[in-house]
Amino acid sequence: MKLFLDTANYPQIKELSQTAIIDGVTTNPSLMAKEGIEGKENWIKHYTAICALAVGPVSAEVIALDYKGMLEEAYELASLHKNIVVKIPMTKNGIKVIYELATKGIKTNCTLIFTAAQALLAAKAGATYVSPFIGRLEDINEDGLGLIKSIRSIYDQFHFETQILAASIRNQNHIVRCAELGADVVTAPYSILVKMFDHPLTTKGLEQFLADHKRLNG
Numbered sequence: 001m002k003l004f005l006d007t008a009n010y011p012q013i014k015e016l017s018q019t020a021i022i023d024g025v026t027t028n029p030s031l032m033a034k035e036g037i038e039g040k041e042n043w044i045k046h047y048t049a050i051c052a053l054a055v056g057p058v059s060a061e062v063i064a065l066d067y068k069g070m071l072e073e074a075y076e077l078a079s080l081h082k083n084i085v086v087k088i089p090m091t092k093n094g095i096k097v098i099y100e101l102a103t104k105g106i107k108t109n110c111t112l113i114f115t116a117a118q119a120l121l122a123a124k125a126g127a128t129y130v131s132p133f134i135g136r137l138e139d140i141n142e143d144g145l146g147l148i149k150s151i152r153s154i155y156d157q158f159h160f161e162t163q164i165l166a167a168s169i170r171n172q173n174h175i176v177r178c179a180e181l182g183a184d185v186v187t188a189p190y191s192i193l194v195k196m197f198d199h200p201l202t203t204k205g206l207e208q209f210l211a212d213h214k215r216l217n218g
Contacts, residue, residue, distance in 0.1 A: 001178070001179045001183060001184065001185065001186065002023035002024065002056075002184065002185040002186075003021060003022050003023055003175075003185070003186055003187075003188070003193065004022060004023060004024040004025060004026050004056075004057070004059075004165070004185055004186070004187035004188075005022045005024075005025050005026070005055075005187070005188070005189075005190060005193060006025075006026045006027075006031070006167065006169070006187040006188055006189050007025070007027070007031055007189060007190055008027045008031040008032045008034065008035045008037060008046065008050075009031075009035055009190065010035075010046070010049060010050065012190040013025055013050055013053060013055060014053055016190070016193065016194075017053045017054070017055045021193070021196075022055060022056070022193070023055075023056045023057075023185070024055060024056035024057040024058065024059075024085075024185070024187075025050055025055050025056070025057075025058045025059065026058075026059040026087070026109070026131075026165075026167070026187040027047075027050075027058070027059060027060060027061065027087075028059075028061050028087065028111070029061060029063060032046070043060075044080060047060050047077070047080055047081070047084065048080055048081060051080070051081035051083045051084065054083075055083075056083060057083055057084075057085045057107070058081070058083050058084055058085065059085045059086075059087045059109045059111075059129075060077045060080075060084050060085070060086060060087060061086075061087035061088075061089075061111065062074055062077070062086065062087065062088060062089075062097075065089070065091065065093065066093060067093040067096055067097060070088065070093060070094065070097045071097050071100060071101075074086040074088065074097060074101055074106065074108075075106075078101075078106045078107075084107075085107045085108065085109050085128060085129065086101060086106060086107065086108050086109070087108070087109045087111050087131075088101075088108050088109070088110055088111065088127075089110075089111055089112050090110055090111065090112045090113055090114075090118050090121075090122065094110065095110075095121055095122065095125045096125075098110055098122065098125040098126060098127050099125040099126055101126075102125065102126025102127070103126075107128040107129075108126075108127050108128050108129070109127070109128065109129040109130075109131055109165060110122035110125075110127040110129065110130045110131065111131045111167070112131070112133065113130050113131055113132045113133065113147075114132070114133060114136070114137060114147070115147070116147060116150040116151050116154060118130075119132065119147075119151045119154070119155075119162075119164075120154055122162065123154075123155060123160040123162040124160075126162075127162050128162065128163065129162065129163045129164075129165040129184075129185065130151070130162055130163075130164060130165065131165045131166075131167040131187070132144070132147050132148060132151060132164065132165075132166060132167065133167050133168035134147060134148060134166055134167070134168055134169070134174060134178075135167075135168035135169060135170040135174065136168045137168075138170070144168070144174075145174070145177050145178070145181060148164060148166055148177075148178055148181045148182075148183050149181045149182075151164055152164060152181060152182040152183070156182075163184035163185055164182070164183045164184050164185070165183070165184065165185040165186075165187060166178040166183040166185065166186045166187070167187050169186060169187065169188040169189070169192060170192075171192065172192060172195060172196055174186070174188075175188060175192070175196070
């Protein structure tokens with residue numbers, strides 16, 4: 001399973017790109033705003049800088065909601081770098097755009113997926129990735145992990161090539177369970193990914209090893 005970093009923070013992306021644990025990056029307008037990146041020109045510069053780190057696919061989201069506007073933005077984003085994956089919202093217009101882009105060989109990430117039916121439509125349209133938001137479903141007491149299982153079953157049964165990119169990750173358990181359920185990719189925030197390195201018993205064991213070494217060797 002691939003791990004993507006869900007952020008627009010350049011230092012975080014650069015740091016984890018040097019560990020070889022991340023295979024790509026996902027962004028969205030909220031994450032860009034969080035970093036204070038405003039204006040089309042600055043967005044383009046930021047996406048280009050991220051792609052230059054060679055971190056793999058970089059999801060860049062369109063802002064328009066109408067068909068023509070989304071398509072124009074999608075072509076512009078795709079032209080920035082070969083690693084750009086155009087992020088398109090799960091709407092009727094969005095599905096039309098995904099189909100059009102698929103015919104041109106442009107990779108897409110259909111975002112804001114909350115049902116298996118939506119994931120089925122996105123796959124039929126030719127989306128490269130679908131992003132089920134499991135954490136947001138659990139926030140309203142729905143089964144986010146169950147959605148991953150359902151989509152996996154449908155895609156396997158009908159041999160769809162669309163990859164399941166699990167999003168809205170709240171904790172390490174989400175990552176492990178998504179791996180067990182067959183998600184192709186999980187995208188998670190920096191704060192969660194770096195916690196995967198740690199466990200209290202790892203820390204305790206290391207301290208014991210070092211203490212024993214010092215005791216025996218001075």
